[in-house]
Amino acid sequence: ILFLxxxxxxxxxxxxxxxxxxxxxxxxxxTDGSKWSFLEHKGPVMAAPxxxxxxxxxxxxxxxQMKLSPEAEExxxxxxxxxxxxxxxxxxxxxxxxxxxRKEMASEEKSKITDLKKCNFNEMGEYFKAQSxxxxxxxxxxxxxxxxxxxxxxQEYGFCIMDNHKERIANFRIEPxxxxxxRGDHPKMGMLKRRIRPEDIIINCSKxxxxxxxxxxTKWKExxxxxxxxxxxxxxxxxxxxxxxxxxxxxxxxxxxxxxxKYETARNLKKCVERLRNQxxxxxxxxxxxxRQRAVAxxxxxxxxxxxxxxxxxxxxxxTVGCCSLRVEHINLYPEKDGQDFVVEFDFLGKDSIRYYNxxxxxxxxxxxxxxxxxxxxxxxxxxxxxxxxILNKHLQELMDGLTAKVFRTxxxxxxxxxxxxxxxxxxxxxxxxxxxxxxxxxxxxLCNHQRAQPKTxxxxxxxxxxxxxxxxxxxxxxxxxxxxxxxxLKVRRDEKFKKLEEQLMKLEVQATDREENKQIALGTSxxxxxxxxxxxxxCKKWGIPIEKIYNKTQREKFAWAIDMAEDDxxx
DNA sequence: CAGTGTACTTAGGATTCGGTTA
DNA sequence: TAACCGAATCCTAAGTACACTG
Numbered sequence: 001i002l003f004l005x006x007x008x009x010x011x012x013x014x015x016x017x018x019x020x021x022x023x024x025x026x027x028x029x030x031t032d033g034s035k036w037s038f039l040e041h042k043g044p045v046m047a048a049p050x051x052x053x054x055x056x057x058x059x060x061x062x063x064x065q066m067k068l069s070p071e072a073e074e075x076x077x078x079x080x081x082x083x084x085x086x087x088x089x090x091x092x093x094x095x096x097x098x099x100x101x102r103k104e105m106a107s108e109e110k111s112k113i114t115d116l117k118k119c120n121f122n123e124m125g126e127y128f129k130a131q132s133x134x135x136x137x138x139x140x141x142x143x144x145x146x147x148x149x150x151x152x153x154x155q156e157y158g159f160c161i162m163d164n165h166k167e168r169i170a171n172f173r174i175e176p177x178x179x180x181x182x183r184g185d186h187p188k189m190g191m192l193k194r195r196i197r198p199e200d201i202i203i204n205c206s207k208x209x210x211x212x213x214x215x216x217x218t219k220w221k222e223x224x225x226x227x228x229x230x231x232x233x234x235x236x237x238x239x240x241x242x243x244x245x246x247x248x249x250x251x252x253x254x255x256x257x258x259x260x261x262k263y264e265t266a267r268n269l270k271k272c273v274e275r276l277r278n279q280x281x282x283x284x285x286x287x288x289x290x291x292r293q294r295a296v297a298x299x300x301x302x303x304x305x306x307x308x309x310x311x312x313x314x315x316x317x318x319x320t321v322g323c324c325s326l327r328v329e330h331i332n333l334y335p336e337k338d339g340q341d342f343v344v345e346f347d348f349l350g351k352d353s354i355r356y357y358n359x360x361x362x363x364x365x366x367x368x369x370x371x372x373x374x375x376x377x378x379x380x381x382x383x384x385x386x387x388x389x390x391i392l393n394k395h396l397q398e399l400m401d402g403l404t405a406k407v408f409r410t411x412x413x414x415x416x417x418x419x420x421x422x423x424x425x426x427x428x429x430x431x432x433x434x435x436x437x438x439x440x441x442x443x444x445x446x447l448c449n450h451q452r453a454q455p456k457t458x459x460x461x462x463x464x465x466x467x468x469x470x471x472x473x474x475x476x477x478x479x480x481x482x483x484x485x486x487x488x489x490l491k492v493r494r495d496e497k498f499k500k501l502e503e504q505l506m507k508l509e510v511q512a513t514d515r516e517e518n519k520q521i522a523l524g525t526s527x528x529x530x531x532x533x534x535x536x537x538x539x540c541k542k543w544g545i546p547i548e549k550i551y552n553k554t555q556r557e558k559f560a561w562a563i564d565m566a567e568d569d570x571x572x
Numbered sequence: 573c574a575g576t577g578t579a580c581t582t583a584g585g586a587t588t589c590g591g592t593t594a
Numbered sequence: 595t596a597a598c599c600g601a602a603t604c605c606t607a608a609g610t611a612c613a614c615t616g
Contacts, residue, residue, distance in 0.1 A: 181585095229579065230580080231580085247579095247580080258580085258581090259581095307582095351582080352582095354584080390573090406581085452584065453584085453585080522583085522584070529582055529583085
C-alpha cells in the first residue's frame with residue numbers, strides 16, 4: 001500500500017516511497033543513500049551587521065570615559081547585554097570573555113584595558129534595556145510593520161523546494177555573533193562566538209537548481225551538490241569547531257519519514273525485547289568481564305532509560321556522563337536500604353548537566369557484578385572500563401537490525417505511554433481525560449528525567465489559580481442556595497446553571513492539579529521526541545477527544561503523518 | 573581499535589506572541 | 595491601554611551514531 005505523505009503547506013499529499021506489508025513498513029527510499037533528487041533554496045539570512053552605539057552611550061574604564069573601536073565595542077555590547085545574567089558573575093565566563101575581547105581590541109585599547117573589574121558597561125546595559133522597553137512601547141502600526149517584514153523574510157528564505165514540494169526550513173538564519181553560553185560548568189563559557197561571513201558558508205543544493213546568491217561583493221566558501229545529506233547550508237563554529245547546519249522543519253517529508261522510521265524500529269524492539277532481556281540476564285553470568293559489563297550497562301539502559309554515554313573530550317565541555325561513561329563516583333551500593341535489598345544509588349550529571357538522582361533496587365546478580373566492577377578502582381575511574389557505546393551498539397546491531405542504545409529510550413517511552421493511557425483513562429469528562437493523558441506523559445518524562453527549572457512565576461500562578469477556584473466555589477454555593485429557594489418552574493434553568501458552575505470548578509481544579517504535578521517536569525521533550533504520535537492519535541480517536549487538545553498547531557504539523565495514518569485501534 | 577570528522581536527533585532556557593485582566 | 599501571563603516559538607547547545615583512516 002502506497003503511503004501518501006500529507007503536506008501541511010499545500011494540502012496535497014506527497015508521494016512517499018514507503019509501503020505497508022502487514023505491520024512492517026518497508027522503505028524503498030535510500031537504497032543508494034540518496035535523500036532527495038531536487039533541492040532549491042534561497043540560502044541563509046545573514047546576521048544583521050553591527051550598528052555602533054550612539055555617542056552618548058559611554059564606556060568607562062577605571063572611572064574614565066573611553067571611546068572604543070567598533071570591533072571592541074561590538075564585543076563589549078555582548079557582555080553589556082548580559083549584565084543581569086548570572087553568567088557574568090562566573091569566573092570562567094569572565095576570564096574567557098576578557099581573553100577573547102582583548103583579541104578584538106586595537107593595540108592602545110589592549111594596553112589600557114587590562115582588568116575586567118575596572119570596566120563599567122552600565123550605560124551600555126541601560127541603553128539596551130531602554131531599547132527593549134521602547135520596542136515594547138511601539139505603536140501598533142510600527143509593530144505591524146516589523147511583523148510584515150518578518151513575514152516577508154519568512155516567505156522569501158523560510159522555504160525550499162525539495163522533490164517537487166515546497167517545504168518549511170527550520171533555522172534559516174545564520175547564528176549571530178555573541179558570547180558562548182554553554183550549559184552547566186562549561187569550560188568555554190564566555191568565549192566569543194565570531195560573526196559568520198559568506199566565506200565561511202557551504203551551500204548544498206541541486207546542480208540544476210537556481211543557486212542562492214551570496215551578498216553583493218562576497219562569495220560562499222563552496223557550493224556543493226550532495227544529495228546523500230539533508231542539509232541546505234553549513235558552517236563551522238569557532239568554539240568547539242563543530243559544524244552547524246540549516247535543515248528542514250519537522251513538518252517536512254524528509255524529517256517526518258525519518259521520525260516514522262524511528263518508531264518502527266522501536267516497535268521492532270518491542271517484538272524481541274524479551275529475548276534480549278533473557279540474553280543480558282544470561283550474560284550477567286559470563287566468564288568474560290567485557291560481556292558482564294555490556295550486559296549490566298544494557299540492563300540500566302533498558303530499565304532506567306539512560307542515554308548511551310559517548311566518550312567526551314576532557315576540558316572541551318561540561319563534565320557529564322551517560323550509561324557507558326558512568327564513573328565509580330556516580331553510584332553507591334547499598335546491600336540493604338530503606339527495607340529494600342541491593343539498592344543502587346545513582347547521582348550524576350547527564351545531558352545539559354541535568355542531575356540524575358535515583359535509588360533503584362536491582363537484581364542480586366547485577367549488584368554483585370557492580371561490586372566486582374568497582375573493585376580496586378578510584379572514584380574517577382570508569383565503572384564499565386571494558387565498554388563503550390561503539391562496542392555496545394555493535395552488539396545491539398547483531399541482536400536486531402537497526403538497534404542502537406537510544407532505541408531503548410524510544411521504546412520504553414512509547415510503551416510506557418501506551419500502558420499508562422490504558423491504566424489511567426476513565427470514562428469521565430474531558431478535563432479529567434486530558435489530565436490522565438498528561439499524567440501518562442508525565443510518567444514518561446520522569447522516566448526519561450526530563451526536568452525543568454521551576455518557573456520563576458510558579459508560586460504566583462498557583463495563587464492566581466487558587467483565587468479563581470475560590471471565586472468559583474463562592475459562586476457555586478450561592479447557586480446552591482438559590483436552588484433551594486427556587487420555585488418549581490425555574491428549577492430546571494437553575495439546575496443547568498448549577499451544573500455549568502460545577503463543571504467550571506472541576507476544570508479549574510484539574511488545571512491546578514496538573515500544574516502542581518508538572519512543577520519541575522518538562523513534558524515537551526518526550527512528546528516531541530520519544531512518544532510514537534500514533535499512540536496519542538489513536539487514544540484521541542478512541543475517546544472522542546479533539547486532537548487539538550493534545551497537540552498544538554506546530555505539533556499537528558510535525559505529526560501530520562501519524563494523524564493521517566493511525567486509527568483508534570493502533571497499537572504500538 | 574583509537575582518533576577524527578560528519579550528520580543528524582534531542583534538549584532546556586530565552587524570547588516572543590497573543591489573549592486576558594486591571 | 596498598559597500590564598500581565600501562559601503558551602508557543604525560537605535558539606542553539608549537547609547529545610547519539612557511524613563512516614573513515616591509519
